[in-house]
Amino acid sequence: MATVTLKDVRKKFGDVEIIKGVSLEVLDREFVVFVGPSGCGKSTLLRLVAGLEEITSGDVLIDGQRVNDVSPAARGLAMVFQSYALYPHMSVSENMGFSLRLARVPREERAKKVMAAARILQLEPLLERKPRQLSGGQRQRVAIGRAIVRNPKVFLFDEPLSNLDAALRVQMRVELTRLHDALQTTMIYVTHDQVEAMTLADKIVVLQAGVIEQVGSPMELFHHPDNLFVAGFIGSPKMNFLRTGARNVGEGVARVTLPGGSELAVPIEQGALREGAPLTLGVRPEHIALAAGGQVRGEVLVVERLGASTLLHVRVEGGDLLTVHTDGECPVHMHDQVALSLPPDRVHLFDERGQALARPVRHPLADARVRGPAGGVA
Amino acid sequence: MSTEASQVPAGTARAGWNLAASGGRMPPIRAMKLPSIVLLVAWSVIPLAMTLWFSFQHFNLLEAERHFSGWENYKYLLTDDALAAAVVNTLELVAWVLLITVGLGTLLAVLFDQDFWGRGPARVLMLAPFFVMPTVSALIWKNLLMHPVNGLFGYLMQSVGLQPIDWFADLPLTAIIIMVAWQWLPFATLILLTSVQALDPERKEAARMDGAGPFSMFFFIIVPHLARSIGVVIMIEMLFLLSIFAEIFVTTSGGPGNASTNLPFLIYRYALLDFDVGGASAGGVLAIILANIVAIFLMRSLSKSIET
Amino acid sequence: MNRTLRRKAITTVVAWIVALLIFFPIIWMLLASFKTEIEAVATPPRLIFTPTLENYRDVAFGRANYLHCAWNSIYLSVGSTVLALLIAVPASYAMAFFPTRKTKDLMLWMLSTKFMPAVGVLVPIYLIFRDTGLLDVATGLLLVYTLVNLPIVVWMLYSFFKEVPPEILEAGRMDGAHARDELLLLLLPLALPGIASTALLSIILSWNEAFWSLNLTGPTAAPLTYYIASFSSPEGLFWAKLSAASTLAIAPIVIFGWLSQRQLVRGLTFGAVK
Numbered sequence A: 001m002a003t004v005t006l007k008d009v010r011k012k013f014g015d016v017e018i019i020k021g022v023s024l025e026v027l028d029r030e031f032v033v034f035v036g037p038s039g040c041g042k043s044t045l046l047r048l049v050a051g052l053e054e055i056t057s058g059d060v061l062i063d064g065q066r067v068n069d070v071s072p073a074a075r076g077l078a079m080v081f082q083s084y085a086l087y088p089h090m091s092v093s094e095n096m097g098f099s100l101r102l103a104r105v106p107r108e109e110r111a112k113k114v115m116a117a118a119r120i121l122q123l124e125p126l127l128e129r130k131p132r133q134l135s136g137g138q139r140q141r142v143a144i145g146r147a148i149v150r151n152p153k154v155f156l157f158d159e160p161l162s163n164l165d166a167a168l169r170v171q172m173r174v175e176l177t178r179l180h181d182a183l184q185t186t187m188i189y190v191t192h193d194q195v196e197a198m199t200l201a202d203k204i205v206v207l208q209a210g211v212i213e214q215v216g217s218p219m220e221l222f223h224h225p226d227n228l229f230v231a232g233f234i235g236s237p238k239m240n241f242l243r244t245g246a247r248n249v250g251e252g253v254a255r256v257t258l259p260g261g262s263e264l265a266v267p268i269e270q271g272a273l274r275e276g277a278p279l280t281l282g283v284r285p286e287h288i289a290l291a292a293g294g295q296v297r298g299e300v301l302v303v304e305r306l307g308a309s310t311l312l313h314v315r316v317e318g319g320d321l322l323t324v325h326t327d328g329e330c331p332v333h334m335h336d337q338v339a340l341s342l343p344p345d346r347v348h349l350f351d352e353r354g355q356a357l358a359r360p361v362r363h364p365l366a367d368a369r370v371r372g373p374a375g376g377v378a
Numbered sequence B: 001m002s003t004e005a006s007q008v009p010a011g012t013a014r015a016g017w018n019l020a021a022s023g024g025r026m027p028p029i030r031a032m033k034l035p036s037i038v039l040l041v042a043w044s045v046i047p048l049a050m051t052l053w054f055s056f057q058h059f060n061l062l063e064a065e066r067h068f069s070g071w072e073n074y075k076y077l078l079t080d081d082a083l084a085a086a087v088v089n090t091l092e093l094v095a096w097v098l099l100i101t102v103g104l105g106t107l108l109a110v111l112f113d114q115d116f117w118g119r120g121p122a123r124v125l126m127l128a129p130f131f132v133m134p135t136v137s138a139l140i141w142k143n144l145l146m147h148p149v150n151g152l153f154g155y156l157m158q159s160v161g162l163q164p165i166d167w168f169a170d171l172p173l174t175a176i177i178i179m180v181a182w183q184w185l186p187f188a189t190l191i192l193l194t195s196v197q198a199l200d201p202e203r204k205e206a207a208r209m210d211g212a213g214p215f216s217m218f219f220f221i222i223v224p225h226l227a228r229s230i231g232v233v234i235m236i237e238m239l240f241l242l243s244i245f246a247e248i249f250v251t252t253s254g255g256p257g258n259a260s261t262n263l264p265f266l267i268y269r270y271a272l273l274d275f276d277v278g279g280a281s282a283g284g285v286l287a288i289i290l291a292n293i294v295a296i297f298l299m300r301s302l303s304k305s306i307e308t
Numbered sequence C: 001m002n003r004t005l006r007r008k009a010i011t012t013v014v015a016w017i018v019a020l021l022i023f024f025p026i027i028w029m030l031l032a033s034f035k036t037e038i039e040a041v042a043t044p045p046r047l048i049f050t051p052t053l054e055n056y057r058d059v060a061f062g063r064a065n066y067l068h069c070a071w072n073s074i075y076l077s078v079g080s081t082v083l084a085l086l087i088a089v090p091a092s093y094a095m096a097f098f099p100t101r102k103t104k105d106l107m108l109w110m111l112s113t114k115f116m117p118a119v120g121v122l123v124p125i126y127l128i129f130r131d132t133g134l135l136d137v138a139t140g141l142l143l144v145y146t147l148v149n150l151p152i153v154v155w156m157l158y159s160f161f162k163e164v165p166p167e168i169l170e171a172g173r174m175d176g177a178h179a180r181d182e183l184l185l186l187l188l189p190l191a192l193p194g195i196a197s198t199a200l201l202s203i204i205l206s207w208n209e210a211f212w213s214l215n216l217t218g219p220t221a222a223p224l225t226y227y228i229a230s231f232s233s234p235e236g237l238f239w240a241k242l243s244a245a246s247t248l249a250i251a252p253i254v255i256f257g258w259l260s261q262r263q264l265v266r267g268l269t270f271g272a273v274k
Helices: A043-052 A092-103 A107-122 A137-147 A164-183 A194-200 A218-223 A229-234 B003-007 B031-057 B071-078 B079-115 B119-131 B133-144 B152-161 B170-198 B200-209 B216-241 B246-251 B264-273 B275-306 C002-035 C054-062 C065-096 C103-115 C117-129 C136-161 C166-175 C177-209 C226-228 C236-259 C261-268
Strands: A004-013 A016-026 A031-035 A058-064 A077-080 A154-158 A186-191 A203-208 A209-218 A238-251 A253-257 A264-266 A276-284 A296-305 A309-316 A322-328 A337-341 A349-352 B058-059 B066-068
Touching: A004 A043, A016 A043, A016 A203, A016 A209, A031 A043, A031 A194, A043 A092, A043 A154, A043 A164, A043 A186, A077 A137, A077 C166, A092 A107, A092 A137, A107 A137, A137 A164, A164 A194, A164 B058, A164 B152, A186 A194, A194 A218, A203 A218, A203 A229, A209 A218, A209 A229, A229 A238, A229 A349, A238 A322, A253 A276, A296 A322, A309 A337, B003 C261, B031 B058, B031 B275, B031 C065, B031 C103, B031 C117, B031 C136, B058 B275, B071 B275, B079 B119, B079 B216, B079 B264, B079 B275, B079 C002, B119 B170, B119 B246, B119 C002, B119 C236, B133 B152, B133 B170, B133 C002, B133 C226, B133 C236, B170 B216, B170 B246, B170 C261, B200 B216, B216 B275, B246 B264, B246 C226, B264 B275, B264 C117, B275 C103, B275 C117, C002 C236, C054 C065, C054 C236, C065 C103, C065 C136, C065 C177, C065 C226, C065 C236, C103 C136, C117 C136, C136 C177, C136 C261, C166 C177, C177 C236, C177 C261, C226 C236, C236 C261
Parallel strands: A031 A186, A031 A203, A077 A154, A154 A186
Antiparallel strands: A004 A016, A004 A058, A203 A209, A238 A253, A238 A276, A253 A264, A276 A349, A296 A309, A296 A337, A309 A322, B058 B066
């Protein structure tokens, strides 16, 4: 069992509080991703779990045991650093076997464990090389191999893919997913890239300014963001936001104004929403359709053709700019006049504090199990 | 939570340590720093205090009596012709050597930054004088080069019909200046060359695209870039040049008269030739004050460049 | 010839002329060391001559006090360097990896002790040495050299330690390294080139030191600086041998200087120039 629990963890550097009371449960064998913009504290949080930074207040528990004062190695953790942090003066096999050497493990056993890890990551031909003779991707695999050799309870990853080029990143994402499946170990992963978060995670923790904004599965965050920040952070291209107001509130329905004057009836859960309250309307680019009878009219400013899909940047009546994500065959040109249709059941409403108004019907994927019996998503 | 950790400024914790990481035991940081601190405090404070104390004493190693004499040493020092001469000589020496080493050094730095054949070996030759012991270099110049009868310079001058210069009799300070400048030129060149090589090649290319020729390049791009390093070179050289001793000791012994006596040599003379401890100490205080003036500026500059 | 090639050729000629001019006094001494005494003082000075090793033989094997002084130089430079390293390594380690708000001030203060002119404390040091019987004792001078070089050694080690990426040491901690393991297995191997340069600079500075070595020593403790200085009264018959002695005295240091020139900039400018 390898669970990690954070209880009201706070971290101060001098007078500045970087982590402001974070509580979190990581279940056994879960792949949890901490994601957020730079400076949100995700790396600091990871380092607190690792034991490389001291906790100002709060508790970190691993398998139910409080580990605040336990050294990193004794916590049963292994970490893969952003810059790989390989020992430059040691060969690949020495790098991977270093922790065993420190633990005074005899040489044959060391060699066996290093070889086993090397096999998983296809590092056998590189074992005698020094880090400076390796490419970025190879160094990264050695860093992962070094962690695997330790057979830790929890793997920690600190933005491991950010120093790799785009093509390699895609490849490594796949490898990391398969690695998690093969090793069946708890993993905590930090990144600023929401694509990595979406593709790798069983559970995503979105952080901003030292505070958790939302915790949930990728689909949950995508379809049911709790607030404006999460809604704008998850999903690429970014969700479109329009300022609007509740013109009419009825039974489980809020009528809101769209640019150009027409109205949209959005199903919401029964709750206290007063007439005329200012709201923000959020709609994802892929949910907007080009339809002759669409409620919103505008002019296409820019057309970006990606081949498999097309991005249209449309200036609608009232001056707002909407991004529309449509298929690759779209025949629209720059300066065309188009009509856009917004689906009421895919649209999000956020109140004046940025909180999402709950929707009565939840998306089926949002609550589904992502992985089979081995994975752990609530 | 340890008190050491709570003193860590923000951002430096990465390179630091903490109780959790070391399994509860901090390395003995204070103890590790202590020997250096204690030794340097002793080295800097005790002798300084003693010099100050002696400067107010009538203390001569040849006399049995020693008594407090107030400002007498200072009064005597400041009215001594030798001191005036020494201070002037010191400043002249420093000024000329700075001019030669920094001026030529800048040009040499630009020269050695260029690509040419055998740049490595040429650089080794150019740097060599700095690593020659001052006493050796003094003797090379005195006996092999500047000696009016047997030296090379004398011969060269004679062969074009000129009277050889008796450097150490007629132009003693100039001779010292030449010697010291020769020794320190590589220092200035090395520092400035390092700085020139750090100049971003894209800056130079952009200037070339804008039509800069070699002179414009030198005055508008290179010299401003070097400004800070030149400042550092000047300050550090000044500190060391104020203390030039061996060259004078070996060649002129400050003579003829006081013509090539600088402040350090004068103090040495008072202390170990006249055995006037009190007077030498007063002179020492003066030397320290002079050095501190330069040091203050240097410290300010270093304070900016040292990152913790 | 195209433009760049011609420019390179001109630069080569100019630069080599300059380099040879600067190096010339050393060449002249080198030549003198291979001449007989008579040839050495002959006018016109001879460029073509039959070289002889008699001067070197005389100096190296004939003069006991030369060898004695050479040994003193070695003892003083190496000894003071080792001592300085022993004192400085823990201090630099502590300052580089456990910085406090006062660390920068501490470093600046240490460097400032180097700015004190030696002549300002000549009197007390001389008197202390005289009264404790350390005058003309090599170990006394060794202590002075250690103290004089300590600030630079601490500073250089500190700057080299800081260049070790902290993540590597953190990875070591994650792997289970305690302070001793970290120091011996990770830090020292990585910082070794820096430590070597620091040692070289300290040796160079001690070997060439020409103030304390001239005032605090006598026949017993004299290093080569003193030995050479004792020939300051011109006696024509000794010049060739003097040249040989001088060449031997400076050769190792000129080589050391060449080897570590890049790293020296850091130590010589106290880090103000990078």
